[in-house]
Each structure stands twice: as structure tokens, then as C-alpha cells.
Amino acid sequence: MLAEAPLSLVAKDMQAVNDLIIDRLASDVVLINQMGHYIVNSGGKRLRPALVLLAAGACGALDERAHLTAAIIEFIHTATLLHDDVVDASELRRGKETANALWGNEAAVLVGDFLYSRSFEMMVEVADMRVMDILSSTTNTIAEGEVMQLLNIHDADTTEERYLAVIHAKTAKLFEAATRLGAVLGNRPAEEEEALALYGRHLGCAFQLIDDVLDYEATEEKLGKALGDDLEEGKPTLPLIYAMREGSEAQAGLIREAIEQGGRSYIDEVQQIIHDTHATDYTREVARAEASKAREALWAVPESDYREAMARLVEMSVQRDY
Numbered sequence: 001m002l003a004e005a006p007l008s009l010v011a012k013d014m015q016a017v018n019d020l021i022i023d024r025l026a027s028d029v030v031l032i033n034q035m036g037h038y039i040v041n042s043g044g045k046r047l048r049p050a051l052v053l054l055a056a057g058a059c060g061a062l063d064e065r066a067h068l069t070a071a072i073i074e075f076i077h078t079a080t081l082l083h084d085d086v087v088d089a090s091e092l093r094r095g096k097e098t099a100n101a102l103w104g105n106e107a108a109v110l111v112g113d114f115l116y117s118r119s120f121e122m123m124v125e126v127a128d129m130r131v132m133d134i135l136s137s138t139t140n141t142i143a144e145g146e147v148m149q150l151l152n153i154h155d156a157d158t159t160e161e162r163y164l165a166v167i168h169a170k171t172a173k174l175f176e177a178a179t180r181l182g183a184v185l186g187n188r189p190a191e192e193e194e195a196l197a198l199y200g201r202h203l204g205c206a207f208q209l210i211d212d213v214l215d216y217e218a219t220e221e222k223l224g225k226a227l228g229d230d231l232e233e234g235k236p237t238l239p240l241i242y243a244m245r246e247g248s249e250a251q252a253g254l255i256r257e258a259i260e261q262g263g264r265s266y267i268d269e270v271q272q273i274i275h276d277t278h279a280t281d282y283t284r285e286v287a288r289a290e291a292s293k294a295r296e297a298l299w300a301v302p303e304s305d306y307r308e309a310m311a312r313l314v315e316m317s318v319q320r321d322y
Helices: 011-024 030-040 047-058 064-088 099-103 105-126 129-152 160-185 190-217 238-246 249-261 267-276 279-300 305-319
Strands: none
Touching (some): 011 047, 011 064, 030 064, 030 099, 030 105, 047 160, 047 190, 047 305, 064 099, 064 105, 064 129, 064 160, 105 129, 129 160, 160 190, 160 238, 190 238, 190 267, 190 279, 238 267, 238 279, 249 267, 267 279
């Protein structure tokens, strides 16, 4: 579980960010207002905007520009979730019906586009070309990651390297942007900017790897969706890739068939194979290695309560159960 303590340092600033998000969601189109408010109030962790604030605090730049940048990051993240749920045909997220399940795929895609375009309007307000450059490049990389993931769907020959490339682009890149932007807003030296970017990148990878574990180990109540969603969608995540690599020929064959066919009919057998091959233990080890790199990167950042909070956040991210 992600405890509140590391984020309590920026609680007041997060409230300002939340107020800004609600304000900037406003549109003359009623459906955009309905869907936008539904999504942003659906119980997300707000981890990415919080990382902007913590990094900005560590760099002496926790001000209104940091609030605006944090809101932009959350808008980009929310847009990707809308598009993800359409591509994956997801019906539940965080224990609630997805926007596409309630309003349809077309509306979900178009409101995701609205959030992207609104985020770019807000980038202009930050009035910093480095911020524009980082965020525009980030959204491009995320889109590439989405396409890379799509190419891996139902492909049982996906390697660990290919899978890690997907999560670097699809998930870790936005974490990296969030923490890098704190240094940019604070006009910090290049070595501090790169250190914070590395911190975000490795934290993002660790976070996604634990998500992969929880898809097979968590309870549905805590996860907020059905277990085995990745398997149903034919996604070859690291626990599956490792189990195929380390399991018997029969076990590998069953997982291959499960990935290629998709669906939930194989979930019990696959979970047993994952347990027998210690695939989630291996995935946690990879996540812990990423977490260690994130912690090491922080040594280049001057000591502060914000740096300490970021270090504690790494530990909690890999120890969480949802």
C-alpha cells in the first residue's frame, strides 16, 4: 500500500493541484465535463503530479508553476488511461466502471484527446521551452510505447527485453518527465536534473513491475479490477515471460496457448505455474533492482525533507499490495 506519509509533505500543494485540475476540466460541452470529473474523481493515487511537487520542492521551486506542471502531468496520464481502457476493452478501473463502459469507446477516445489538447494549452502558460520540449517528447514516447505494447499482444515470443522496452516507454517515461521537470523549474544544474530523471525512470519501472505482480497475486477488492486482466487481454508481462522460460515444456506450452488465445479460462492453471516457477518472486527482484537504482540516483540531489520523502516513496511503491 502507498502510505500517506511521504506525500503529506506536499498535501497543501496537492490540494492546489486538484483545484486546478477541476478548474481546467471546464468545457462548454457537457459530456466532457461529466466524463472528466468522473475520471479525475475515481480514486487515483495522483502519484505522478505528487512527484512533480516533491522534485520541485527538492529543487526550491514549489510554486504556482509547479502546480500547473503537476496538473499537466495528471491530464496526460488520465488521457492515456482513457485510451488504454478503450484499446484493452476494460470495464473496471479502481473498482469503478471505466469511462468507455459507461459512455462508449468513441466518447472515451475523444475526451482523451481533449485532455491531451488541454494539457498542451496549459504547457504554453508555463512559458518555458524546456518544459514544452520535455512534455511533447514524453507524450510522443508514451504513444510509441502503446503501439509497442499492441504489437506484443498475443505474441508468446515476446522477450523480457522487449517487454521492459514497453514499460520504459509506456509507464516510466511519464515518471521520468515528472521528476525531471522539478529540476527544470528550479533551474538546477544538469547533473541534478539527470539524477532526478533517472530516479523517476527507475521508480516508474519498479512501479509497473509490481503492477504486473499484483495482477496475479492481489485480491480483486484491493486491485479494483478482476485478477488476470493482463492474461485475458493476451499481454505477455514479465511473470508470464519468466514462467515460460523456467517452466517445463508442458507449462510453457499452456502459457503460450493462454497468451495466444486470451481469455480467463486458463487463469487457475497459469497462476499455479507462476507459483511453481516463482515468477512473481523474480519479477519482484527486478522491481527491487529498479528501486535500488532510483534510490542511488537521489544521492546527487541535495539533502532535504523532499529528498527523504522521495526515497521513502520508492520503498512503499515496491512494498504495496494494490
